[in-house]
Amino acid sequence: MSFSPLIRRLIDGLRGLPGVGPKTAQRMALHLLERDRDVARHLADALHAAMDGVGYCSRCRTLSEHDVCAICSDPRRDSSLLCILQSPADVWAVEQAGGFHGRYFVLKGQLSPIDGLGPEEIGIPALLEAVERSAIEESAVAEVILATNPTVEGEATAHYIANLLKPRGIKVSRIAHGVPLGGELEYIDGGTLAHALAGRTPIL
Amino acid sequence: MSFSPLIRRLIDGLRGLPGVGPKTAQRMALHLLERDRDVARHLADALHAAMDGVGYCSRCRTLSEHDVCAICSDPRRDSSLLCILQSPADVWAVEQAGGFHGRYFVLKGQLSPIDGLGPEEIGIPALLEAVERSAIEESAVAEVILATNPTVEGEATAHYIANLLKPRGIKVSRIAHGVPLGGELEYIDGGTLAHALAGRTPIL
Structure with a gap:
């Protein structure tokens, strides 16, 4: 027996999410059906609302649900x-x-x-x-x-x-390129290290 | 700036999936909005269809979209x-x-x-x-x-x-308990191994 059509369709839908393979999709589908039907309905509504309502800011072109995004319209x-x-x-x-x-x-x-x-x-x-x-x-x-x-x-x-x-x-x-904060020199790739040395800044 | 309300709601909805944390939800939301709006709409429809259409088989109590599931109704x-x-x-x-x-x-x-x-x-x-x-x-x-x-x-x-x-x-x-096929004895926990020895079956 394979999955019933609605469950199959749900598993296929979940596989469309980035990083979700067949086993994970199956586990998610079962979890939603067995325990969290309200969560699943909220997710479905949130998906529709976001896909229909979110476009791009006409100024900065970031994702925005208004013609001009919150950052561009902030004086x-x-x-x-x-x-x-x-x-x-x-x-x-x-x-x-x-x-x-x-x-x-x-x-x-x-x-x-x-x-x-x-x-x-x-x-x-x-x-x-x-x-x-x-x-x-x-x-x-x-x-x-x-x-x-x-x-x-x-x-x-x-x-x-x-x-x-x-x-x-x-x-x-x-933007500056170099050694990230908290990084240990030992583990940093050679390209980054060479860049960090060439781009050194005066101290004191 | 925080996320706009519709994006925030989408991220929260995705976090309801098992194994999805805040960073993964954010990555999924962005992926769907930027590249896969159709995939997102299909997922939303599949979620609604499954939550509304899938119940339990009245005989075996597994998930089923009919009163009697495909296995129970197979003669x-x-x-x-x-x-x-x-x-x-x-x-x-x-x-x-x-x-x-x-x-x-x-x-x-x-x-x-x-x-x-x-x-x-x-x-x-x-x-x-x-x-x-x-x-x-x-x-x-x-x-x-x-x-x-x-x-x-x-x-x-x-x-x-x-x-x-x-x-x-x-x-x-x-059902039989013991060493799984393809497993290496070295890596099998003691409880399973003891069970496998006690439950040994005659060979030849």
Whole structure:
């Protein structure tokens, strides 16, 4: 005997979640059916509500359920500082770290010609437009912080954007790369260590 | 900034799944919103359909979307053999192992007086009724196989049922406990090993 159609469909649905394989999906389905039917109904409603209600902020392009997201519409954020990220998850990570009070612009990934991702596809024209619009409006962007991932593609994306913005008289910076806090030198990869040494900063 | 309400609700909903913590839920929510909105909608529909449509088989008490499940309504199954399990997941496991062609009866867990689970709560009266009804109907149960878990509570449950059925002239057996196939003796716990030695069977 195999599973009945509704249970089969539930297991297949759960397998669509990232990191959930057949055994885990089966365990989840059984748990929900046997113990947590209300939890399952709440999850179903939350899924529908989020998929229907969450779109993208028309300014920074992060996930938002309003046309302009909470950060872009907050007048206390410093609009002269613009941090460029490559996914909404990165916005969440920077916000949770705290300490940054500027605004964001979220690219759709990073430049990757092999995957057919050029400047158009990842939204660089929209970024330039946002920077230019800010110069006309009340609050010009004075500094752009490039916080794409420290990978080959992320670096290429950062350099590409830097080359476009520099001639417009905007200060462009890159987040620091080096040894993470709490890391032990012994366990850090050679590339990071070489980067940390080359990028050393004066102390005292 | 924290997450917007709909995203927050989605993350909370996903955390209701067993084994999903806050970081995993956040990653799942982002993945669904950014890449797989159709998958999310299918999952939501599958959840509703399963929660509304799946109940319990009125005979064997496993999860079923019909009053009588596919196994109980299959005339080719041997109704003289009844396997007692303690959850619908165990039915799936035995069916997937193959080789068993009798029927099942699913208890609601195992006897556990500390948790307030007595014979009534786990459905032992219903089991006796099913056995008695089978004697009146066409096909009497000749042998009951006790396949509760090999834990203290599972053993107690098996013995309790055996003591009730033996006087009714029904053959009662317990699944074999011992070294699992493919296991290496070196890594098997002492209790299992002692059990495997005591329960040795003649060869040749």
